[in-house]
Amino acid sequence: MKDKIVLVTGAALGIGKAAAQAFAGLGAKLALADIHEKEGKKVLAELQAEGAEAFFMQTDVADYEVVKAFVAKTVETFGGLDIALNNAGIGSELRRTADFQLEDWDRVIAVNQTGVFYCMKEELSYMQKARKGCIVNISSMAGLKAMPNQIAYTASKHAVIGMTKTAALEYARQGIRVNAVCPVFTSTPLVDKLISMGDNMEQKLLRSIPMGRFGQVADIVNAILWLCDDKSDFVTGQSLPIDGGQMC
Ligand SMILES: NC(=O)c1ccc[n+]([C@@H]2O[C@H](COP(=O)([O-])OP(=O)(O)OC[C@H]3O[C@@H](n4cnc5c(N)ncnc54)[C@H](O)[C@@H]3O)[C@@H](O)[C@H]2O)c1
Helix, strand or coil: CCCCCCEEEEECCHHHHHHHHHHCCCCEEEEECCCCHHHHHHHHHHHHHCCCCEEECCCCCHHHHHHHHHHHHHHHCCCCCEEEEECCCCCCCCCCCCHHHHHHHHHHHHHHHHHHHHHHHHHHHHHHHHHEEEEEEEEHHHHCCCCCCHHHHHHHHHHHHHHHEEEHHHHHHHHHHEEEEECCCCCCCHHHHHCCCCCCHHHHHHHHHCCCEEECCHHHHHHHHHHCHHHCCCCCCEEEEEEECCCC
């Protein structure tokens, strides 16, 4: 990863923050995007204090012009783009489909689905010129199976897998790989919020994982690093469950 140019969306918290730290620790140059400016700048300061070359730009991945500007800034600042981690994502209130709020539907689809499309559109426009690159999109177990009371999240994460496969096929001959990871419930602020929403939710979620524990950010980051490494050079279009056995 030494001197690789790596872009991470949703880099202020959770999996994105941990991934940015891991890439920086391996010598990569980091372009960080997040909607939360204060938290994002905090991560930037931490990485710079460790000696990393990095910048942060406040970015809403649901806003095409802002995504375009962020990817352009990455290329201008570092002279290219080797790896993109399209990680920014949100959940919503838990409701059955008939009661699901229209504004929740619109925002979750805008961030989790359209945001990944916007990011890939811009990233691939640079990568195809360079004829190299690697993209990892963050889907979810909800991209592979139903998650009741979360129709928008489930739809958006299934869409991420479809978009991953489509882009992988389109660019396979140009040296660009596109994969996804599908984490099960992982200890981050996003899951803390989910746990706070329901009675005994923590136990219910834990019971659904055969290994009997939540994922840790390191579990997800290790898979991301492998998918971005030359060791996985022949792997593209895949959506890797990291799930403690849930899909068995
Ligand atoms: N934690 C889990 O259990 C879990 C499981 C499966 C998939 N995922 C996926 O992993 C990804 C990261 O999740 P996490 O658990 O680290 O969540 P998190 O809430 O801890 O972090 C998400 C980050 O994305 C940022 N973000 C939100 N909306 C944004 C927007 N519009 N534009 C830019 N940034 C935005 C947030 O500010 C935050 O920093 C998400 O796509 C999520 O759906 C998480």
